[in-house]
Structure formats: structure tokens, C-alpha cells
Amino acid sequence: MGKRRANRTTTSEPIRPCPCGSGEAYGACCGRLHQRATTAATAEQLMRSRFSAYAVGDADYLLRTWHSTTRPARLTLDPQQRWTRLDIFGTDRGGLFDTTGAVEFRAHYRESGQVGTMYEHSRFVRENGEWVYLDAVSLSD
Template sequence: MAKRGGRRGAAGGAERACPCGTGRPYGECCGPLHRGEADAPTAEALMRSRFSAFAVGDAGYLLRSWHESTRPARLDLDPARRWTRLEIVDTARGGLFDGTGTVEFRAHYREGGRPGTQTERSRFVRADGRWVYLDAEQR
């Protein structure tokens, strides 16, 4: 979902609907995770927060929520790609008492005025008690 790079800015206000698609305000949904005030309780919640980070341009959060063994040194987000909607297709494990989990999703975007979709199956693990992104298989 990214190149290597920077941050585009805030989500446009804490009261705007969260990009992850829960319908909750950003300030009550993914905002606290992005600000480091809370950790994602499940692999799916982490996936949603990472999609939101792509949508708002928060490369720092993406790097912080990436497992150290697979994390790149830097991440440049593509400002021409605007992430618009997330669909969770399937989840396996990744609950409150699991140590691993997978989330398959479709991430919708617009680039150059054209719609696009990225489908991926992401793997998550617990590291030091919190969920982190490990790697993904493109679909």
C-alpha cells in the first residue's frame, strides 16, 4: 500500500468519520491508536488502524505498528493515491487471547482520477504484548 516516506496530515478533525469504516468518529476510533494513547485489541483493529494511517498519511504510525523483523527503515506514502474505503473480507484468529492472526481485506483508492483496489492477506503477531503487522500476501 505504500512506497517509503512521510505524513500528509491529520484526519481532518476528530469528529469526522474514521477512514477505517467503523462509522465511529476518527477521534474515538483510530485516532487514539495513531497518537499512541491505546493499542489495538485485535489483529482486525490493527488492520483498520493501519488503513486509516494510510488514508491520513501517518507513516510514523505505520512504522511503529510494523514488526521489527520486516519493518523498512523508512516509508514514503504516495500522495497521488487517496485511500477511500476498507472492506474486511476474512479474519482468522487475531483475537484478544491469540498470538497470531490474519486479515484479508480490499482497500479501495483513487489515483489519477481512477478507482483502484488492492486485495491483500496480512499477517499479524503479538510482540511485547501488542499487535503488530508482520507481512502480507498480495491477492
């Protein structure tokens, strides 16, 4: 997957919906996390912001929010792959006062004219007080 620069929301840029599906504008939702204005308060919020990072091509954010023991040395995103929708099915812990959490989700994408999905159970932990992605188990329908 080829690395792309994230599309950053600025005051002169038209308001666009956040890719995570929250219904908020990108700049008021995941864009704030991508720009380091804040950090994820919950595991689900981190999951949504990581999906959005894939959607806007922000590999730096993905690496920054990956647990130090499982983070790859580098991440190259495929410019042909377009992440189009995120469905969250449930969470296990991952709240404001938790140290671990999990999110079950399906991410939809389009690649080379074909549609696809990724269905996973991802685990998150707090590292240095912030939520980070640890690992995932792929699920089948």
C-alpha cells in the first residue's frame, strides 16, 4: 500500500463528513486526533480514528497509535485501496477508566473496482496513558 499524505481540514477547506461515520465533520471528529489536538478517550474512538486515518492516508497517525511491541517499522498504504465505511458491532471494555478494550467491526473498501470488507475483533490497551492498537483477530461471516 503506497503512502499518501493525510487530507487535513483547514478553515478554507469545505466541511466534509468524517470517514468514521460519526456524522460529524472530519475536522471536529477524527481530524482533531490526527492533528494531535487531542487523544482518543475510548478504544472505540481510537478504532474510528484509525479507520479514518486509513481513509485519508495518514500512515504516521496509524504508526503513532500502534502499540510499541506490535508496531511495524514502517507502513505503506495502497493508494488504490479506498476505505469507504465503518460498521461497529460492539465493544468490550475500552471506556474512560479501563486499561484494555476490544472493538468488533467491519471496514468496507474498494480496490481496483472491486468491493471488499475486513471483519475483525481488534484489541486496544493504554500505553503511557493513551489508547493504542495492540492486535486483531480476523473474523469470518
